[in-house]
Amino acid sequence: MDTNLNSSNVKEWPSVNRLANPLVKEFISKADELRLGLIKHETGATIIDAGINSLGGIEAGRLIAEICMGGLGHVSVQTSLTFKNWPWMLSVHSSNPVLSCLGSQYAGWSLSHDKFFSLGSGPCRAIANKEELFKELMYQDSADSACLILESEKIPPREVIEKVAHDTKISNENLTFILTPTRSLAGTIQIVARVLEVAMHKIHALHFPLGDVVDGMASAPVPPPSPDFLTGMGRTNDAILFGGHAHIFVRGSDENAAKLAKELPSSSSRDYGRPFSDIFKSVKMDFYKIDPMLFSPAAVTVTALDSGKSYFGGALDAALLDQSFGF
Secondary structure: OOOOHHHHHOOOOOOOHHHHHHHHHHHHHHHHHOOOOOOOOOOOEEEEEEEOOOOOOOOHHHHHHHHHHHEEEEEEEEEEOOOOOEEEEEEEEEEOOHHHHHHHHHHHHHEEEEEEEEEEOOOOHHHHHOOOOHHHOOOOOOOOEEEEEEEEOOOOOHHHHHHHHHHHHHHHHHEEEEEEEOHHHHHHHHHHHOHHHHHHHHHOOOOOOOHHHEEEEEEEOOOOOOOOOOOOHHHHHHHHOOOOOEEEOOOHHHHHHHHHHHHHHHHOOOOOOOOOHHHHHHHHOHHOOOOOOOOOOEEEEEEEEEOOOEEEEOOOHHHHHHHHHOO
């Protein structure tokens, strides 16, 4: 795939791990006030429980999202009048959305052993370089320590931690794993904070030149968590599918910008129109039977920097959001 990335520019990209590591240290230092559980794994790795046996919370989720973006993203919680019944929003910005979102935040590293399975996200991915995506990005990071975020309700077994250590060539003692169950507050926040990343992933899937993406920001409403995994997962997805709004700044022709604005929103998918949990149940819990074009923000603004024109696509849907969130 032609990503239109310039190798000389990629070489100037910063280290997402070196940027994120101070955030991880500060996160650990605030464990008590953030209601986190700190566990020293038998392998020597540090495990941070942000919602399994520890409460965690909204602020923990916000900070996890910034760690997950490799220190290249800013996440804030703020009020908004966009949705009458859901006034709290997450606002996400990155001045390097390709590296921050695709090179760090994207959950693309599959890790499993026996009954344990989780997709790893965060800066550690860029050291392991186990995904085809990094060949397209032409990026590999290096650092003495690293952090991996796992959306999991279980502590990873020894075999998974040792695999991460082997693939990154980082000692167990210098690895940190942050665990964020979907049903937790922290898990809910860090998933919805992927609203910009979801947009970037679809931009990549649409074959829009990544080298033409200059900047990006996005927002999505904060959904109520649910003790039921399927309902909770559905709400975090629907916050983006029905309530997410991304603003992407691009170089290139007006024609390409207008085309992106038309194709990027979730409503361009054949599966759009029902809460995600309903769609997931209808395909018997098989993600691969869901149209991949569904996973994107509800509304988008694409600004063509060369002309100064902006193009719009999709629309926010308060009714579907209310249905999903249980109003």
